[in-house]
Amino acid sequence: MQKRIIPCLIICALLLASCAQPQVSEDQPTPSSEDTEPTASAPSAEDAADIETGLSETDKELYQQALALQSYVDTLGFQNLRLIDYPVTVYLDGADYVMQGDTLTKRQPPFFDHIHTTAREVEDHYEVFVPPYEEWREIVKKGANVDFTPSRHINMIWHEAFHAYQLENYVKTTSEQFEFHHAEAEKTLDDSAYRSLFITEQRLLDKAVSADGTVDLTELLNEWAVLIEQYNDLLTDAQLEAVALYELVEGSAYYFESEIHRHLEGEKKYRKEYLAPFDENHFDHTPTGRYYISGMKKLVLIERLNPNWKNGLTFSESVDSMLLKAMEG
Ligand SMILES: [Zn+2]
Numbered sequence: 001m002q003k004r005i006i007p008c009l010i011i012c013a014l015l016l017a018s019c020a021q022p023q024v025s026e027d028q029p030t031p032s033s034e035d036t037e038p039t040a041s042a043p044s045a046e047d048a049a050d051i052e053t054g055l056s057e058t059d060k061e062l063y064q065q066a067l068a069l070q071s072y073v074d075t076l077g078f079q080n081l082r083l084i085d086y087p088v089t090v091y092l093d094g095a096d097y098v099m100q101g102d103t104l105t106k107r108q109p110p111f112f113d114h115i116h117t118t119a120r121e122v123e124d125h126y127e128v129f130v131p132p133y134e135e136w137r138e139i140v141k142k143g144a145n146v147d148f149t150p151s152r153h154i155n156m157i158w159h160e161a162f163h164a165y166q167l168e169n170y171v172k173t174t175s176e177q178f179e180f181h182h183a184e185a186e187k188t189l190d191d192s193a194y195r196s197l198f199i200t201e202q203r204l205l206d207k208a209v210s211a212d213g214t215v216d217l218t219e220l221l222n223e224w225a226v227l228i229e230q231y232n233d234l235l236t237d238a239q240l241e242a243v244a245l246y247e248l249v250e251g252s253a254y255y256f257e258s259e260i261h262r263h264l265e266g267e268k269k270y271r272k273e274y275l276a277p278f279d280e281n282h283f284d285h286t287p288t289g290r291y292y293i294s295g296m297k298k299l300v301l302i303e304r305l306n307p308n309w310k311n312g313l314t315f316s317e318s319v320d321s322m323l324l325k326a327m328e329g
Pocket residue numbers: 008012159163250253
């Protein structure tokens with residue numbers, strides 16, 4: 001049987017780190033005393049690796065902190081999404097360390113032979129794969145000069161658990177199909193007319209997500225609905241399909257992740273790190289990374305217009321279509 005995988009791989013975390021970069025470089029850090037929201041606790045200084053299992057206490061602790069968010073996740077409305085249902089696996093030195101609830105097992109040979117950030121069908125279940133926290137933190141620091149905080153790691157676990165949930169219940173796209181869609185999205189990278197239209201769309205979405213009482217949201221969204229018609233003339237059917245898939249699958253995972261971040265880090269950081277105006281560099285960052293952002297912002301608007309949108313959600317309708325319906329009321 002064809003295995004199913006959402007090839008998030010490292011893209012999710014790199015994109016996320018890249019998104020956080022402006023905040024790090026341009027904003028002054030907020031003193032922790034100002035934080036009133038619950039925050040993931042930092043790993044302990046004496047984070048000695050467990051001799052018997054090899055997995056660090058930090059990785060175990062962050063997994064437990066992710067698990068402890070279940071009651072909050074239950075309030076978000078994604079029915080039957082439970083982290084406990086999906087083993088969370090960390091690759092380390094040639095072995096997998098598989099956590100589920102209070103159980104930790106060592107698996108050899110490992111499923112992959114290096115670190116991964118993904119959700120994957122493994123035998124009769126779906127599994128979440130994340131890198132060891134400290135190793136990944138070093139990689140992100142070197143690659144993007146960003147501090148990959150403990151709460152980011154918890155976000156990553158939940159983001160991939162969200163994909164496991166999608167794969168298990170709704171998204172039947174195979175890994176080969178994802179590769180095909182990815183290749184189609186990649187063809188848009190050098191398309192300057194598409195780039196220009198996409199960025200125009202993001203500017204409208206940015207205005208809409210930050211709209212307060214002085215801005216006519218309906219007018220902005222009507223403008224958006226006319227604008228997106230132009231994509232039909234610029235992209236092939238296969239490209240339109242690829243964009244819709246990524247906005248739906250990754251946009252929703254990113255939306256979900258942003259809500260976890262909001263809960264852990266507070267409204268101020270959430271707005272800065274997820275609702276900041278679209279950075280044009282993200283268009284060129286990866287062929288699909290931009291759709292995490294566009295899909296997420298559209299879902300923020302859908303949530304605003306129709307808070308019940310998650311009832312009966314089957315991940316079968318495009319985000320654009322859901323937004324157009326939400327506009328109709
Ligand atoms: Zn993802």
